[in-house]
Amino acid sequence: MADKKGRTGSSAAAPAEASSPTLQGVSRALRVLDVVAQRPMRTTELSEELGISWATLQRTLAQLEADEFISRDERGNFHIGRKTWLLGSTYLVGHRLMELAVPLLTRESSLVPTSVLQLVERSGDTTVVLFSREAASKEVITRTTYGHHFPLHCGSKGWVFLANAEPEFIDRYLSEPLISLTPATVTDPDELRERLAEVREQGYAVTVGDVQSFTGSVAAPVFNDEGQVEACICAVSRRSSLTGDKQEQIVELVQRVAQTLSLGLGWQPLRHAKVVQRG
Numbered sequence: 675m676a677d678k679k680g681r682t683g684s685s686a687a688a689p690a691e692a693s694s695p696t697l698q699g700v701s702r703a704l705r706v707l708d709v710v711a712q713r714p715m716r717t718t719e720l721s722e723e724l725g726i727s728w729a730t731l732q733r734t735l736a737q738l739e740a741d742e743f744i745s746r747d748e749r750g751n752f753h754i755g756r757k758t759w760l761l762g763s764t765y766l767v768g769h770r771l772m773e774l775a776v777p778l779l780t781r782e783s784s785l786v787p788t789s790v791l792q793l794v795e796r797s798g799d800t801t802v803v804l805f806s807r808e809a810a811s812k813e814v815i816t817r818t819t820y821g822h823h824f825p826l827h828c829g830s831k832g833w834v835f836l837a838n839a840e841p842e843f844i845d846r847y848l849s850e851p852l853i854s855l856t857p858a859t860v861t862d863p864d865e866l867r868e869r870l871a872e873v874r875e876q877g878y879a880v881t882v883g884d885v886q887s888f889t890g891s892v893a894a895p896v897f898n899d900e901g902q903v904e905a906c907i908c909a910v911s912r913r914s915s916l917t918g919d920k921q922e923q924i925v926e927l928v929q930r931v932a933q934t935l936s937l938g939l940g941w942q943p944l945r946h947a948k949v950v951q952r953g
Contacts, residue, residue: 702726702734703743707758710744712823714751771896771905772805774938779807779907782931786924789909791931794893796835796903799826799847804905827852827866828859830879830893831908837873838895838903844870858883878929880921882913890916892924894932899940907932 702724709715709723717735721728735752738744742757766772775793783791793805800823826832826847836844848863858881860866873879882890893908909924916924 699734702730703738706731706734706738706752707743707754710752711754711758714747714753716750716752720752766804769804771935771939774935775905775907776805778931778934779805782927783807783809786909786911786927788915789911789924792831792908792910793905794831794908795905796826797823800824801826801829801831801835801906824855824885825853827861828855829885829908830881830891831906833870833873833879833881834893834895834906835903837870837879855885856883856887858887860884878925880916880925882916889913892916892921892928894925894929895936896932897936897939897941899942901941901945904939905935907935 705724706720709720715723717728717731720726720735721731724731726734735744739746739752739755742755744752744758745755746752772793779791779793783789788809790809791807792803794801794803796802802823824832826836836847839847844867848866852861852863852866853859854861860869878892878894880890880892885891889910890913891908891910893906895903896905896907898904907928909928911924915921
C-alpha cells in the first residue's frame, strides 16, 4: 500500500464502490483531501496516488479549490485550504482532553526545560499532534507542531498507540512495507514486535534518532473511562537529554502527566488493569 511507502494516511486506497454518482463524488473529494493533508501534490501526482483519471480528478480539484477546501501554490502543488482548516479547528473547540491537557502541559513544561511537550492522538495509521508546548529553554528542538503526523512505527508516540492496538491491527500494520525516516527507524516487523511488547510491559516508550537523527522522545498513554488509549503525552528532546538521570526525569514527568489526564477522563487503574495489560 502507498501508506508506508510515502504517504502516512490510511484512507488513500479506493473505498468500496459508492452506490450513486453523488456519493462517488463525495468519496473522491474526501480522498483528495486526505492525501493533500499528508503532503502537497500536483495534479499528476494525485492522479497516480489515487488511481483517478486526470480528467475526472481535474473536476474534483476545481470544485474543491473554488470552495476553498484546497489551494494551489505557484508551483502547482495543492495544499489544504482555509475552509478545511476552519473545519479542522472546530474539532478542538470544547475538546475535553485539550481543556485538561493545555494548562497541565504549560505548567509542567518548566520541569523539563529542554523538552517539547505534546498532546497526541491517533488517526488511522498515523499520529497527529493536537498541542505542542515549546521547550522552556526556547531551544529549537523539533519542527513538529500542531497537525503534524507520522506513521505509527516512527517515534515513541506512535509506538504507544501501536503497542496498545488490537492484535489484528498490529498484524495488518506490520504486514505492509514500513518507511524509514532515518537509519535508526525500526522497520523490521519482528524487532518492532519485541519493542512493542516492552512498551506494553513498562507502560511507556522511548525512541532515539528514528524520526530526526538529533532528537529522541518519550511517550506514555492517556486512557479513557473505558480503559482504552485515548491519546498520549510525548516529550521530544535532543538525544543528549535522553541518557541517565535526565531520561529518568523525563519518563517520570511524562507518565505523571499522562496518568493525571487519564484520571481526569475517568480512567480507573484497578478496574481497567486487564484492559491496559492486554497484548
